[in-house]
Amino acid sequence: MLSSDGMFVFFVVNERSMKRIKRATVIGAGTMGLGVAECFALADLDVVIVDETPERSRQASAALLERVRGQVEADLLPERALDAARKVSTADGIATAAASADLVFEAVPERIEVKSAVLAECAAQAPAEAIIATNTSSLPIDDLAEFVQRKDRFLGMHWFNPPEWTPGVELIPSAFTDPRVVDAARAFLLALGKRPATVSSGPGFVANRIQLALFREALACVEAGLATPREVDEVVRSCFGFRLPFYGPFQIADMAGLDVYANIFSVLRDGLGEEWATPHALEEIVAKGNHGSKSLAGFYGYSEDEREQLLIERDKRYAALARLLAEFPSEAR
Secondary structure, eight states: OBOTTSOBOEEEEOSSOEEEEOEEEEEOOSHHHHHHHHHHHHTTOEEEEEOSSHHHHHHHHHHHHHHHHHHHHTTSSOTTHHHHHHTOEEOSSHHHHHTTOSEEEEOOOSOHHHHHHHHHHHHHHSOTTOEEEEOOSSSOHHHHHTTSSSGGGEEEEEEOSSTTTOOEEEEEEOTTOOHHHHHHHHHHHHHTTOEEEEOOOOTTTTHHHHHHHHHHHHHHHHHTTSOOHHHHHHHHHHTGGGGTTTOOHHHHHHHHOHHHHHHHHHHHHHHHOGGGSOOHHHHHHHHTTOOBGGGTBSSSBOOHHHHHHHHHHHHHHHHHHHHHHHHSOOTTO
């Protein structure tokens, strides 16, 4: 939420009251940790960075300042962003950094033996009401929760690279996470300008499961001799990928026609095998005559006005993106 002086105010929920999030500790100063620390600093939080050693923590602070300076010079950020970066401090260890944190964000390497030790120390040193978040792209959140005292205040907060620009963040509660903590984390991310989505803990969560499925099939197309990596990238970038900044796969399918999708699956099944058979959920929807936006029902429901507005907005968005891409053509060609 926005305070009277124009600065963002963030809240964390505990059992008794609402408390401002003013202090954030970032554990791990790699690419993701630095980018997240930058986002926190630009939102006027008090940010502390901790890396493996005090020396590496100080180097990380200097690297963050250089990172922001480069973005300012590229006209990506205003000059005042440098002041925010200069305020980021370091600590000699987790105990000092976490002791007064309202939010502890762990971003150490993706190895459970490393994360377990760090999370255990974070939980032992942080205030009882502090949120503790792990940035993991694949490790089971319930497993990581076992290393945290007061599991109710722990959750996954999966950012994407580069974190300072990519809007999406997966929020992954464990079986023990208090729903109020999820709500507080979601509100916090929205105030940062991010687009959080709450998902369950499963292999790869949602984003990487879909992303790796795309990569698997892209590689299969190359191995089958259908196209080179360069041509596959162009197909993805300029065809269906062109839609993805604005719409997800379900709404894209609704606009394309679910009956059309079912027919394509039939061709794929005949050519590639039974694993490409039409998904049962899609068959059921199509059998009911729900073919997407053209029939006013698919994965979403539409009124006549909503359908017309959807198509008008789609065309406006695609036209704007086409102009942007013309200004910044792909180097792949």
